[in-house]
């Protein structure tokens with residue numbers, strides 16, 4: 321559980337020091353007995369780098385309901401992409417180039433199909 325003393329003082333999950341809302345965070349998956357969605361978990365820059373060191377030893381990003389920027393950086397570094405079951409609201413990291421479990425799809429492809437179905441174009445290349 322993150323410790324938050326009031327609305328503007330998030331604390332780092334690792335060391336307990338105050339950190340800013342600009343600090344990197346993730347939101348973990350909740351459990352079936354949770355009454356509310358889990359709170360964001362913040363990481364101060366120092367603990368984030370320690371986390372990066374451990375993630376590099378592990379060689380894969382952590383699966384979180386809302387991945388941190390660090391999770392995305394580790395995924396990029398080790399060749400992982402988000403995958404999910406169609407129309408699911410959450411994704412998990414899977415190694416690019418390896419076959420997905422039965423019924424799973426790459427999240428980016430699913431999102432593109434949904435955007436096209438809504439008549440929108442999924443442009444990530446900064447086209448005008």
Ligand SMILES: [Zn+2]
Nearest residue numbers: 332335364367
């Ligand atoms: Zn910290």
